[in-house]
Amino acid sequence: MASDEPKAKRIKLEEKKLRYGLKTNDQILAEEKHKEMFEEIVKKFKVEYHAGGATQNSVKVAQWMIQEPHKVATFFGCIGKDKFGKILKEKAEEAHVEAHYYEQTEEPTGTCAACITGDNRSLVANLAAANCYKKEKHLDLEENWKLVEKAQVYYIAGFFLTVSLESILKVAKHASENNKIFCLNLSAPFICEFFKEALMKVMPYVDILFGNETEAATFAQERGFETEDIEEIAKKAQSLPKENKKRQRIVVFTQGKEGTVMTKGDKVETFPVLKIDQSEIVDTTGAGDAFVGGFLSQLVQDKTFEQCIRAGHYAANVIIRHAGCTFPEKPDFH
Numbered sequence: 001m002a003s004d005e006p007k008a009k010r011i012k013l014e015e016k017k018l019r020y021g022l023k024t025n026d027q028i029l030a031e032e033k034h035k036e037m038f039e040e041i042v043k044k045f046k047v048e049y050h051a052g053g054a055t056q057n058s059v060k061v062a063q064w065m066i067q068e069p070h071k072v073a074t075f076f077g078c079i080g081k082d083k084f085g086k087i088l089k090e091k092a093e094e095a096h097v098e099a100h101y102y103e104q105t106e107e108p109t110g111t112c113a114a115c116i117t118g119d120n121r122s123l124v125a126n127l128a129a130a131n132c133y134k135k136e137k138h139l140d141l142e143e144n145w146k147l148v149e150k151a152q153v154y155y156i157a158g159f160f161l162t163v164s165l166e167s168i169l170k171v172a173k174h175a176s177e178n179n180k181i182f183c184l185n186l187s188a189p190f191i192c193e194f195f196k197e198a199l200m201k202v203m204p205y206v207d208i209l210f211g212n213e214t215e216a217a218t219f220a221q222e223r224g225f226e227t228e229d230i231e232e233i234a235k236k237a238q239s240l241p242k243e244n245k246k247r248q249r250i251v252v253f254t255q256g257k258e259g260t261v262m263t264k265g266d267k268v269e270t271f272p273v274l275k276i277d278q279s280e281i282v283d284t285t286g287a288g289d290a291f292v293g294g295f296l297s298q299l300v301q302d303k304t305f306e307q308c309i310r311a312g313h314y315a316a317n318v319i320i321r322h323a324g325c326t327f328p329e330k331p332d333f334h
Helices: 007-019 032-044 054-066 083-094 128-132 135-139 142-150 158-162 165-177 189-194 196-205 213-223 230-238 287-299 305-319
Strands: 027-029 074-080 098-104 111-117 120-126 153-157 181-185 208-212 250-255 258-264 267-271
Touching: 027 189, 032 111, 032 120, 054 074, 054 083, 054 153, 054 158, 054 287, 054 305, 074 083, 074 128, 074 135, 083 098, 098 128, 098 135, 098 142, 135 142, 135 165, 142 165, 153 158, 153 165, 153 287, 158 165, 158 189, 158 196, 165 181, 165 196, 181 196, 181 287, 189 196, 189 213, 208 213, 208 287, 213 230, 213 250, 230 250, 230 258, 230 267, 250 287, 250 305, 258 305, 267 305, 287 305
Parallel strands: 027 120, 074 098, 153 181, 181 208, 208 250
Antiparallel strands: 111 120, 250 258, 258 267
């Protein structure tokens, strides 16, 4: 993560973003041209390292919101046998999350550069090990699948569609067949655009669909919804074919400082976010992940969807006051 508030530094970071083709508030996968950017950022800016990963962020925030008991959440992912992998394991332990990593030696642990200018951020992910997750080497193992069977709620970021569609489908079908809740996040415009076939294979199993306004707009464009109205997009996404008819799909779209849109029955409601002074925003990285974490923390306790949204807004409001997806010791949410 690179951030620097003095104006000269900020202009420099803006220039870097232009040079590497980065857009404000976007998320992309690192290409060859971005490799040197990682080195340059470390050399020229004050860099902070935080444990991340979209799904892992959400799971940590959910556990933080719940507090006790510990290890309510189990996380599966893939890391390298290296320094960053060790840090991720330690951070998961500190956050009281039960993390079961597939550890391999082909690729190093993934990294993500978060370039922050003002209250905007641009993310460039070098997946590395995160791209190496193997269903047959990890998810299919009896001791791991038992953990899947034990769970009642599942959450997967759309980013994972680029890695292991077969893993997602195995979990999604299990949830659907057992009337459990399966949640998916659109995660980034490029997922909606370049991985739409994989996305639409999973969609029939999705009980709760998360996304932000940019992702919703790209999704609508790719699906030919012929509307830019976010409430209409939410309705149309809700009515896409669904396997488990016992649960109507819920669609939740956040819009930064604008209200969050949620489908409920035949209605679409908008919930205002918590107000925050511009000067208190440190870093918006992980705000969407935190929203999901807050939402899930109430969902697993069978709270109302309104309460889930309230918790999501609270968690996101806390996270943007801190660098990376980090938080104080205890939440103050009632």
